[in-house]
Amino acid sequence: MGIHHYFKSLSDFEKIIRCPGKFKFQEHSVASHSFKVTKIAQFLGTVEEQGGEKVDWRLLYEKALNHDYAELFTGDIKTPVKYASKELKRLFSEVEEEMTKKFIEKEFPPEFRDVYLERFKEGKDETLEGRILAVADKIDLLYESFGEIQKENPESLFLEIYEEALSTILLFKDMVCVKYFLENILPDMLLERFIEQSELAVITEKMINESGGNL
Amino acid sequence: MGIHHYFKSLSDFEKIIRCPGKFKFQEHSVASHSFKVTKIAQFLGTVEEQGGEKVDWRLLYEKALNHDYAELFTGDIKTPVKYASKELKRLFSEVEEEMTKKFIEKEFPPEFRDVYLERFKEGKDETLEGRILAVADKIDLLYESFGEIQKENPESLFLEIYEEALSTILLFKDMVCVKYFLENILPDMLLERFIEQSELAVITEKMINESGGNL
Amino acid sequence: MGIHHYFKSLSDFEKIIRCPGKFKFQEHSVASHSFKVTKIAQFLGTVEEQGGEKVDWRLLYEKALNHDYAELFTGDIKTPVKYASKELKRLFSEVEEEMTKKFIEKEFPPEFRDVYLERFKEGKDETLEGRILAVADKIDLLYESFGEIQKENPESLFLEIYEEALSTILLFKDMVCVKYFLENILPDMLLERFIEQSELAVITEKMINESGGNL
Amino acid sequence: MGIHHYFKSLSDFEKIIRCPGKFKFQEHSVASHSFKVTKIAQFLGTVEEQGGEKVDWRLLYEKALNHDYAELFTGDIKTPVKYASKELKRLFSEVEEEMTKKFIEKEFPPEFRDVYLERFKEGKDETLEGRILAVADKIDLLYESFGEIQKENPESLFLEIYEEALSTILLFKDMVCVKYFLENILPDMLLERFIEQSELAVITEKMINESGGNL
Amino acid sequence: MGIHHYFKSLSDFEKIIRCPGKFKFQEHSVASHSFKVTKIAQFLGTVEEQGGEKVDWRLLYEKALNHDYAELFTGDIKTPVKYASKELKRLFSEVEEEMTKKFIEKEFPPEFRDVYLERFKEGKDETLEGRILAVADKIDLLYESFGEIQKENPESLFLEIYEEALSTILLFKDMVCVKYFLENILPDMLLERFIEQSELAVITEKMINESGGNL
C-alpha cells in the first residue's frame, strides 16, 4: 500500500501512446494529452465565465486532469471495440470502475479513498464542467489529427478521427465556449498555410537580389 | 475491398507495441513477436517430430504466423482487463470474431474468404499444433521478460510476467518439446552471466601486462 | 493573432526534453512533467486540507499547470547558467516576463490578456499554493532522478539532482504535506527492491518442482 | 553451444534496420520484414493453389521465414556493394554459407544440424516456392518504398527502389500470383488518395452547416 | 581532474538536440552538426585556397570542430533569448567564458590548459578562418531547415530559419567561397525535385508495358 506507488504510476502515462497500431509522424502520450486537455479546458472555462456562466474551477481541473486515469489499468483499447455493443460497453465500464476501486483500496490510506474515488470517476457528465471536459478532450483530438493531416499522413484514419472529433464538438454547439471555438479558433486552424518548396526559389532570389548579388 | 488493404495493414503490426504503459529498455512490436513465435514453433515442431510425433507443418505455421491477428482490430488490451470476468472474456472473443469476419468480408474477394476465416481463428486449440503455439507464444514472452530483468529493469511487473509465462509452459510439461526446453534451453538462459565493471580492471591489467606494459 | 496559435503551441511542450545533454534511460517532456507536477500538487493540497489548511484550489491548479510556461520561449537553459550570477538571473527573469507579455499581446484577444498574464506569472511565491508548487516540482524531479539511479544510470549527475531536489524539499519541512511525504512516501521509494537475475534461478526451480518436474 | 543462443539471437533481427544510411519516415526491421514476407507468401501460395499449382506449404513457410537469416552474421550490406562484381558476390555467398555453417555447428546439437543447414540455405531457387519467395520479398520492398513516397520522402532513392522491386516482380510475370498482384492489388495501391488540407475546410464547413450552425 | 572526463563529455554532444521545442522530421545533435560544419568548412577552405587565399588549415579545423563547445555548459538556449538585449548577450558570453575556463582548470592538467583555452574561444572572428566558420555554420543550418521544408514540415519557423541563415551567408557575399556557394551549390538545392505519387502510376504502367504485360 502506498502513495509512492501512486506517484510512481504517473510515469506510466508517459508510456501509453495514443492511437496505437497506426503510423504517426508525431506520437502523443496520455500524460501529454491530459496536460493539453487541462490547458484547453482552462481556456474554455474562461470563455464560459466571461459569457456569464458560473464555473466550478476546482471541479473542472479535477475532471480534466484525471479524465483518462482508467487507461492505467486497461491500456488503450481501440474505440470500435470498446463500443462494439451496449453490453460490452456496460461490462467494460464496470471493469474499469472495479479496477479503479481496487487500486485505490490497495494504494491509498483510508483518509484519502473517498476523495480519490470521486476524482477517478467518469468525468463527462451533464454538469457545465463535464461538458467542457467533453469538448476539450475532442479539441485536443482534433489538433492531433490535424497535425497528422497537415504533415501529409496518408492514413485516411486521421480524417475519420478529425470528423469524429468535430461532430462530437458540434453536439455541444449551444455552449458559449464551443461557439467561440467555431468562430474564432477553428477558422485560423483551417487557414494555416504550407510552405511550398517552390516558394523557396522565389524567396531566395529576392534575398540575393536585395543583397546586391544575383543568382 | 481489396487485398491491397490487407497487405498494407501488415505494417500496422509494426506499430502495435507489446506491454504498453510500462517503461521497457527494449520494445517489441506484434510483427516482431509473430516472427519470433513462428521461429520458435518451428524448432519445437522439429523436436516433436524427432520425438515421434506427426506434425502438420502447414497448420503449425498458419497458427503461429496469424496468432495475434485480432490485435489489428482490438489493439493491445491489458490481460487483467481481458480476463476480468468470464462474461467479459466471452464478449471480447465474440467482438474479435465479429470484427475479423467483417474485415475478411470487406477486404477479401469471395474465393479467399473461407481460407482466411480459418487462418484468423483462435489457434490455441487441443491439437498438437495448437499446443506448440501456446508454448511458443509463452517462450517468446519469457525471453522478453528475461531481457528486461537481465537489463535490470526495476519494474516488478517483468518478474510477474516471467512467472506467468513459465507457469503456462509448465502446464504443457508432458510434451516432448517442453521437456526439451526445460532441460536444454532454460538452464542456459539462467546461467547467462553478467559482465561486471569490476572485471574490466582485471582484464585491462592482464592485457596491458601481456603486451609488455604496465598500468 | 489567435488562440489557435496558443492551442497549437501546447504541443511544443511535448518536444522540450528535460535535462538535455545527458544520457537518460527514460526521457521526460515538459508536457509530461507539468501533468505529473499538477497531479502531485493535487495530492499535496489534499494533505494540507486534511491538516486543516485552507487551499485555494483554483490558484493551486493554475500555478501547477502553467509553472514551466516560459520554457516555450527560452528552451531548457541549464540551471548553473541560469543562476550563474544574480545579475544574469535578474536579466533572464526580465526577458522571460517580456517574452510572455509579448506572446499574450500577440496571440490573445484583449478580453483574455489580464487573466493569462496572471496565469503565466512565476508561481512559486510565499502563498500556500506557491509553496505546494515548489515542493511538487521537486518531488517530480526527485522521481525522475530516482528512476535513472534505479535503472543504474552511471552519470553521477543524477545523484546530484536527487540531492538538490531533496534539499529543496527539506526547506519546506514544516509544511504538513512535506512531513507526510518524508514519513509516508519517501521511505517506500527507498525500500523499492531490485529483481536480481540470481533470484530467477531460485524462482524457476521452485516453480518447476511444484509443477512436479525438476530442472 | 545451445539452442538458447539461437532463441536469443532472434531478437537481434529486431535491431537490424533495413536500408541504413538514409532518412526514412518509417523504419523497418529484418524481423518485421520477415513476418510480412511470410504473410505475403502465404497469400501468393493460396493464389497459386487456386490456380491449380501444387504448393509445398512446409517448404514455402520455411523459405519465407528464414530468407534473411544470414544478415545476422553479415549485417545489412548495401546492395551495390554486394553485387559490385561477380567475384565479390561469389566470395560473399561463400562467407555467408561458411558463417551459417559455423553458427549451426556451434549452437545446434548434432540431431538438428542437417535440418537447420537446409532451412538456412539461400531460398530463392527455381522451385515454385523459391519463386513465390522472390516475389513476396520484392512486394514487401515495393510497399516499403511506396510508404516513403506516399509520405513525401524527398530521397529519390525510394523511387529507384520502387522501380527495382517492380522490375524484379515483372521477371515472374508468368506466374499466376504475379498476374493476380498486377491486376488486382497494384492498381489499388496506385489509386490511394491523399487527404489534402484544403479538403478539411470543405468538410468542416459541410459538417457545421449540417449541424445547423455556420462557420 | 582528468582528460577521461573530457573524453567522456564528448558523448554529451550526441544528446544535445538542436532547435528543441519544435516538431522536426529529422533531429540533429550538436555532435553531428559539428561534424558537418567541419566538413563544409573543409570544402569552403579548398575553394578559398583555389581562389588564391592562404588558409591556415590547423586554425580552420580547430575553429570548426570546437565552435559549439560551450553548449556543453549552457545547453541549447533559444536564439531570441540569447540576443534579447545587448546586456544579456554580454553577460551570457561572460558566463560561457567563465564556465569554459573552470572546466579546463578542473579537467585539464596544466600543460594543456593554454592550448584548450585557445581552442574553446569564440571562433567567429574577422580572420579568413573565422569567416569561413561563420558561413559553414549557416550553410549547415540552411540544409537543416531545407530538409524540414522539403519533407513538408508545416512549421513556418523553418522558413524563418532558412531566411535567417541565408541572410547571414549573404553578409559574406564578397568571399570567394560564398560566391561559389551561391552560384554552384544553392541553385542545385533549389532545383531538387519531388517524387509525386501521381508519377508512380505513369512509371508503373510504362514498366509493365515494356515488360510485355498491361495494367
Place this chain on the structure above:
Amino acid sequence: MGIHHYFKSLSDFEKIIRCPGKFKFQEHSVASHSFKVTKIAQFLGTVEEQGGEKVDWRLLYEKALNHDYAELFTGDIKTPVKYASKELKRLFSEVEEEMTKKFIEKEFPPEFRDVYLERFKEGKDETLEGRILAVADKIDLLYESFGEIQKENPESLFLEIYEEALSTILLFKDMVCVKYFLENILPDMLLERFIEQSELAVITEKMINESGGNL
C-alpha cells in the same frame, strides 16, 4: 553532378548506426563517431607535439574527419565478414575505392577531384598522423563499449569489443600519446564508480537529519 549532393550526403552519416543488429542502451551514428574521433585525435596530436614530435595538423584533421567516408557507399558491414578472408578483404577495399572514385567523378567538378581523392583514401597508414588516427578510432570504440558495460548491457559482445579495441591500442604502445592514455586516462575510466540504490537511503537519511528532521 554537384557539391550540393556532397553536402546533402553528409546528413546520411547521421543515419548509419554503428554496431547494428545488437541491443544498445545508447546508439552512435557515424557522424557522431567521426566528430569524437577527430576531437580525440586533436588531443593525442597535442600530446605528441608536447612530446617533441612534429604533427602535420592539416593531415591529421583530414584523416580523422574523413576516415569512415566509404561507409556512405558500403553501409556498416560486420567486421568478421569484412575480414573473413584476405581475398574478400582485398576485394572489399577495391570496391570501396572504386565507389569513392566514381562518387567523386560524378559529384565533384574537375578542379576538386584530386584533393578529394586524397582526402577519402584509407587514412590509417604508417605516418604519425595515420597512427594517431588508428589509436583515436579505437579509443572512441573503447568508450562506446565501456558505456554499454557501465550501463549493464548483458551482451558479452561489448566486452569483446572492449578487448579488441584495447588490444589494437596496445599495438601502438610505444607512441607518446598511447603511453599518456594508458597512464593518465584509462585508469580514471576504470575507477568510475556506480551509484548504488542502497547509497540513496544513507544519503537521504543524512540529509534529513542534517536538516533537523528524521526519517
